[in-house]
Amino acid sequence: MKLKVRAWALTCAIVWGGAMLTMGLLNLAWAGYAESFLHVMASVYPGYHATRSIVEVVIGTVYGTADGFIGGAIFSWLHNRLG
Numbered sequence: 747m748k749l750k751v752r753a754w755a756l757t758c759a760i761v762w763g764g765a766m767l768t769m770g771l772l773n774l775a776w777a778g779y780a781e782s783f784l785h786v787m788a789s790v791y792p793g794y795h796a797t798r799s800i801v802e803v804v805i806g807t808v809y810g811t812a813d814g815f816i817g818g819a820i821f822s823w824l825h826n827r828l829g
Contacts, residue, residue, distance in 0.1 A: 748829070749822040758818025763811030770803035 766787065769780040776799065784796035784806070791809040795802060 747773070748826050751822045753817055754822035755815045755819035758821070759811045759815035762814030762817070763807050766810030767803065767807040770806050772799070774798055774803065 769783055772779045773781065773784060781796075787806060787809075788794050788796035791806070791813075794805050794809055797804075
């Protein structure tokens with residue numbers, strides 16, 4: 747079964763960007779929530795520092811959305827080529 751590359755990439759972008767947004771907002775609401783996760787993401791995404799600010803939540807969300815889109819596109823393209 748072939749995957750639609752654009753649809754899969756958008757789905758992954760929404761899921762991963764949404765995860766970054768959710769964890770960032772929950773960390774703003776409750777200090778320490780998802781702190782380990784956010785620090786791991788800060789080690790992966792240059793320019794993202796995992797500090798408790800709305801600017802960092804936006805930066806993390808943008809990084810997560812772009813990363814999810816690119817990763818989803820690569821995955822679905824490989825799936826179609828190898829499958």
